[in-house]
Amino acid sequence: MLRPVRWLAKLLYWPLKPLVRCKIVPDAVKENLELNPNQPVFYITRTESASDLATLVRICHKLGLPDPLQPVQFGASWLPRVLFLEQPHVLWGARAATTALEQGLTLLQTQQRHPELQAQLVPVSVLWGRAPGKENSIKSVLGESESPSWLAKLFIVLISGRHTLVRFSRPVSVGEMIAQTEVNTETAHKLLRVARVHFYRQRLAATGPKLPDRSALFNALLGSDRLKQAIEDEARSKQIPVSEARAEALKLLQEIAADYRESTLRLGDRLLGWLWQRLYNGIVINNSKVLTELVQKGHEIVYVPCHRSHMDYLLLSYVIYHQGLAPPHIAAGINLNFWPVGSLFRRGGAFFIRRSFSGNKLYSAVFREYLSQLFSKGYPVKYYSEGGRSRTGRLLQPKTGMLAMTVQAMLKGIDRPISLVPVYLGYEHVMEVNTYLKELKGSGKEKESIGGVFSAIRKLRDYGYGYVNFGQPIALTQFINQQQPDWRDSLTDDPAKPAWLNPLVANLADQLMRRVNQSAALNSINMIATVLLATRQHSLPRQELERQLAFYQQLHQQAPYAALVTKAEGTAEQWVEHALKLQKIQQHHDSFGPIIQLTAEQAITMSYYRNNVSHLFVVPALLATALLQHHELSTVQLKNIIQLIQPLLADELFLQLDTLDSYLQQLLDAMQEAGLIEQQQGHYSAVPVQQAGHRMLELLAFNAQDILQRYAVVLNLLSDTPLSREELEQKSQQMAKRLNTLHGVSSPEYLDKNLFATLVNALKQAGYCQLTDQNALIAGSSAQPVQQTVNALLHAEVLQTVLSIVKGH
Known part of the structure; x- marks a missing residue:
C-alpha cells in the first residue's frame, strides 16, 4: 500500500512547494530527538496521504533526517520507513482497510529477531492549519476531518497549506517496547491504540477543542442549574422579572466571554512577528519541553505567569503558539476592553474580568460558570495571579480568586488532569517603567486608551531581549492530595466552598510565585x-x-x-x-x-x-554583609543569621531554599575562590581592605541593605511601643523616606504602600509579633534575636538614624 502513495508523493514534491509553508516544532529537531544514526529509524504518522508524505520528505531533507521514501534494511528484511495508522476517506463507498496492523506486527517481530538493532520509531504529526473548527459546522466535515478524502485534502492544502504545523515527538524504542510484553497481534493493536491517542492529543494541543457557536454557548450557560438559580436570586433581591435578570446575565456574558477566531490569530502572528523583530534582538525561551511533556500526558494547561507589562499578553501567547500549542484563553482586566483593542483581544482569546466581584452576586455567578465551562471543554487558560502589573519589578502578593475558581472547577468533576505552569517573564526594557514610577510617587493610574496605544507605538525602539522561562508545573490533583488527603470525603452535594479551600488556595498561590522566581532569567x-x-x-x-x-x-x-x-x-x-x-x-x-x-x-x-532578580542575590548579600560587619564567623553562625531572617525573605521575595546547608556552602566556596573572603580554622572573614576582593564583597553586600533597613525600621518600632497595624505601616513608610533622604537610597519599592503591609504579615506568620488585648501589634519574645541580628548587620550611621527616630517617637 505504500508504493502508490510513495510515487504520488514524489510527483507532488515540487508542485506543493509554493503552496506549503511549515512551522516545525521543536526548533532544534535533531538535538531534541537524539536519534542514533547507526540504528534503524522509522516514522509513524496518522493518515496515508501523498501530500503529508511529500511535506515530510521535504522537511526531513531540510533537517538532515533519514528520507521517509527510502526503505530501511532491518536485519535481513527491507521495511517501509513510514507507518500510516489510517487510510483516508473516499468520495464514495467504504475506505480501504489499513495495513498498519501488519506493518506494526512485522516491525515488532523483526526487532525481536534482531535485538542488537534498536529500532527508533518517531511519531510525526502533520496538521494543515491550526483552526479548531466549530461544533456542528460544515467546515468540520470538509476541512477538518482527521483523514480527509483527496478532494477535501485539495481544499485543505489550498486554504491552509501555508499554515501547516509539523511536530516531531521523541522517538520510541521498539526494543524497550517488546522487552515489556509479548510480541503478538494484541501487542501490535496496543501500539496502534497508543499512537492514535498520541496523535489525538497532539491535534487537540495544537488547535484546542472545537469552538461552540457563541449564542449556543450563552444559552447553555444560562440554562445551567447554578446560573438559573443565580438569575432567580437576582430577580428576587431586586424585585424585577426573571426575564429582566436573565437579560442582565446575558449582557454580562457578552462583556466577559472571548470570541476566539483563528483568522485573528493568523493576523496577530504576522503582526507580532514584525513587532518582535522591531522591538527585540530576540526572544529567549527556556524549558518549553515541560509543555510538550504535559501535552503528551493529556494534561490541561493553566499558565500562571508573573505580570510585568501589557506586552505580557502578546508575548506569552505568541511563544505558546510557536511551540505548536493552542494559544490560551486569557483573563484580561476590563480596563483593556476599549475600542478597537478590546475587540481584537477578545477575538484572540481574551475574556475580560472586573477588578472586583464584591456586591455583585450575579456577575460572580456568571463569571464562575463561564470559567468552569472553559475548563470542562478543555481550553488552555492563562491568568495573572498577581492581579496587576508589578510597579516595582518584584513579584506582587498573589490574588487567589482565579486560582480558587480553578480548584472549584476541578472539584466539579473535570475528567482530565490539570497542571498549573508558572512562567517567568523578563525584559531588558519595560516600556511602562516610567509610568510605574509616576504612579508610585502618587500620580493616578493612566487609563488605557487608543491614544496611549499610538503613543506607545511612536516610542518603539530597540528593547534588547525578552525572556520566557517556563517553571516547574504543579499537578493540581496531586497538590490537593498532598495538602488535603481526605478531600473527596469532605465534599458535599455543593462542593463550591469546602472549609479547607481558602488555606489550600493560599498555599498554592504561594508555591506558584516561588516557582516563578525559581525560573528567573x-x-x-x-x-x-x-x-x-x-x-x-x-x-x-x-x-x-x-x-x-x-x-x-x-x-x-x-x-x-x-x-x-x-x-x-x-x-x-x-x-x-x-x-x-x-x-x-x-x-x-x-x-x-x-x-x-x-x-x-x-x-x-x-x-x-x-x-x-533581587531574590537571587539576597542570601549571598547577607553573607557578605555579615562578614563585613563582624570580624569572623563560623559556618554555623552564618547559617543562624540566614535562618533568623529567612522567614521574612520567604514572604517578601518568595524565597525558596530547599537545601540551605549545601547552598550556603556553595556560596562560601565560590566567594572564597573568587578572592572575596578567606577561611582560617573553620572561620570565615573578609579579605583585607587593600585587596580588590574586599571592594567586590562590599558591592555584593549592598544588595541586602535596603531590605535590612526596612526590617530594622519595623522591628525597632515594634519593640518600642504597641502600635496599631495602620500606625505601624504609616510610621514605617515615613521612616523609610527619611532614611532615603539622609542616606541617599532611591528605590521604587520604598514608595510602594503594600511593601510594609507584606512585611507585617510575614512578622505575624513567623511569630515575631503578636496582638495585645487592645488589638495593637507588639514584638514577641522571639523577635529580639532577629532585631539584634538585623541591627548588627546595618551600617553604623543608618542604625543610629533608625534608633534616634524610634526614640523620638
Missing part, C-alpha cells in the same frame, strides 16, 4: 543594575564593573539558586556594550580610562530591573 541589564546601584555615585570604572559582573556569573554557576534559573550568555565586556547600545548606561572617559555611570533618571529605572 539573569541578563545583562539586571546584572549591571545590581552592580551599579550598589555604588554611592552609581558609577564604576569599566574594568571594575566587568570584573564584578564576571564574578556574579561565576557565583550563579557554582552556587545556583535553582536548577531552572538561566544565566546570561556572553562575556561581561559584551554585556556592557549591549547596555550602552540600549542607552541604559553612560560611558565617560578620563585620563585613567572609561567610567560607566547611571544618570539620576537611569538609576531609578534600573532599580526596576534589579528588583526582577
